Amino acid sequence: MSILVDSNTRVLCQGITGYRGSFFSHRAIEYGTKIVGGVVPGRGGQKHLTLPVFDTVSEAREATDATASVLFVPPHAAKDAVIEAIDAGVELIVCITEGIPMLDMLRIRERLSESDSKMIGPNCPGIIAPGKCNIGIIPTSIYQPGRIGVISRSGTLFYEAVAQLCTDGLGQSTCVGIGADVIQGMAFTDCLELFRDDIETDAVLVIGEIGGAAEEDAAQYLASENFPKPVLGYIAGRHAPPDRRMGHSGAIISAGLGGAERKVEMLRDAGVTLIESPVEIGRTVRRVVRR
Amino acid sequence: MKVHEYQAKEILRNYGVVTPRNVVCRNSDEVPDALAQLGGSVWVVKAQIHAGGRGKGGGVRVVRSEQDAVQAAGEIMQQPLVTPQTGSKGQPVRRLLVEEGIPIQSEIYAGLVVDRTTQRVVLMVSPEGGMEIEEVAAETPEKIHKTFIDPKVGLTGADAESAARFCGVPEELVESAAKLLKSLYSAFWDSDASLAEINPLVVTTDGRVLALDAKMTFDDSAIYRHPELAGYRDLDEESTEEIEATDAGLSYIPLDGNIGCLVNGAGLAMATMDIIKLYGEEPANFLDVGGGATAEQVIAAFKIMLGNDRIRAVLVNIFGGIMRCDVIAEGLVSAFSQIELKVPVVVRLEGTNVERGKQILSDSGLTLILADTMDDAARKVVQAVRGE
DSSP states (O other): OOSSOOTTOEEEEETTTSHHHHHHHHHHHHHTOEEEEEEOTTOTTOEETTEEEESSHHHHHHHHOOOEEEEOOOHHHHHHHHHHHHHTTOSEEEEOOOOOOHHHHHHHHHHHHTSSOEEEOSSOOEEEETTTEEEESOOGGGOOEEEEEEEESOSHHHHHHHHHHHHTTOOEEEEEEOOOOSSOSSOHHHHHHHHHTOTTOOEEEEEEESSSSHHHHHHHHHHHHTOSSOEEEEEEOTTOOTTOOOSSTTOOOBTTBSOHHHHHHHHHHTTOEEOOOTTSHHHHHHHHHHO | OBOOHHHHHHHHHHTTOOOOOEEEESSGGGHHHHHHHHOSSOEEEEEOOSSSOTTTTTOEEEESSHHHHHHHHHHHHHSOBOOTTTOTTOBOOOOEEEEEOOOEEEEEEEEEEEETTTTEEEEEEESOTTSOHHHHHHHOGGGOEEEEEOTTTOSOHHHHHHHHHHTTOOGGGHHHHHHHHHHHHHHHHHTTEEEEEEEEEEEETTSOEEESOOEEEEOGGGGGGOHHHHTTOOGGGSOHHHHHHHHTTOEEEEOSSSEEEEESSHHHHHHHHHHHHHTTOOBSEEEEOOTTOOHHHHHHHHHHHHTOTTOOEEEEEEEESSSOHHHHHHHHHHHHHHSOOOSOEEEEEEETTHHHHHHHHHHTTOOOEEESSHHHHHHHHHHHHTTO
16 A cells, blocks of 8 residues: 555646656656556647547546546646646646746635645655656656655655665655645645555655745644654755745745744654754664664 | 835835825935925935835935935935845945825734635734734734635625724724725735735825835746736846846855855755755855756856855755756766866766766766765765865
């Protein structure tokens, strides 16, 4: 078992004929992911990567029984594409697109809250259950099947952390790159809830960063929940200057909020093992799970 | 994107928000004409810079004669204005806003931002106008009234009126205050703002409600659909490196240390800064070349970084996912054929096509220090900067 996806997950790609949609769909198929079709308005009836292309998500759903959709669409088209997927009843939407206007995301959030769909992202690397399913742009070669759950706001730091886990002999059950935008779909807390009940996950690694309150929310959840599995955390940006946006739209310490120290303190109080150095991630997780 | 007060007021006036009458001046010589145009006997001279805290830095002066006005204008523009938000070097003042004096009865705070927790736009109002809202929130949170706005409905008249009443607006002016708040929301929503703040919003002794100050910030991701805002970008308020970085699609922030960092991805870039600090040295910058950077962007990044003469060594930390290591390697080789390498450069590549990337670097004949892991790279760059 894994969370959100497994070897039976049937995936559509919205924007499959674009450069990235094409490249990463091809890679996902090679990995063994069940990519079952693409959606590109105006291209319905064509084939791409030997897969059927549809004009709309609902047509594609009907023809393929897809349960998930990954989006490689330009930012200006993202709002309509995500809402189309929600309306078509897609269970899991993975939005890779970077640079979606914030007010568009508010509208998307509103629609998500009225539906049963879950969304990962936007501006995220995607989700992988090693050996079973890979949706998004995660470099598959470094991931290995195992029993650690990983949740990360960042992309490349997520790869770095997982590479360290593998070096230390630790595989992963599921790894979720939730993205680092101000307004997003699933948060740390949503993923932690799923990892709590996943019998194939022994421990969870949380890669957070400055800005926002997702780490604080996670700390509150873990404290109130008496979480049954070890949780480890690393927070990037402890030395970042305030009031400057560090690349990610969500990574800004503003008006004393979103700073690393408070996140670290709250997570520690909630029983999380805090990792001080970004080069000690693998070693620290190994020490905790072997205990 | 930030804009100046006079620009924010211009935008808000288009939505029917009343502001004091004003004139923009580029130097103190233009002030007498401005006063003549405005009439009256009391004026306010306000420095136009993007940073806040202008009042505390002496950038806002009330004047009662032409002589005082010209003198105040001269003093404000004479040297960079230092406020709690500018840093110690301050920010040069290139424009002044000269406004008619307003007979104030009471001051209110009104602001719109996106609330992360509820994931909605929130209207915050407080009767403590003129104070920093963060201070009010910390000391007397009961004096802040929040309305979370349903994006499908917008700010309702009833909600706007209760916000106005919460701030003690006299009953006969509640309707016009509510109208102003609704206009503020329309301006925020229509222009993809990330912040719209009126502090203070004032009730005058002659029964008017108007925006004495205004601050707006716009979502950079949405600027593409607002050609009307393009002219508001003020390059003078940004450093040269920042402009070059923005134009090259890079995210760059200069810092005080001497180890330049070139990293792909914001999270890894922050972690790289953290490890340099943990090993006892200081990063010279935050620089994220993005998830899918090109060779051109790597060249631009190096040029910007090496323009900082405090740099004693450079650490390149790339974890290729969407970005391939061979592309980065080609970018580095090409960058060094154009720029003289005066400081040691430590390169760590990992991820997609890493072997080909390393091969390109070793075949190039460049004197780079190669590292296998992030830990190895950090140790090597710290040694290099210490001359070990």
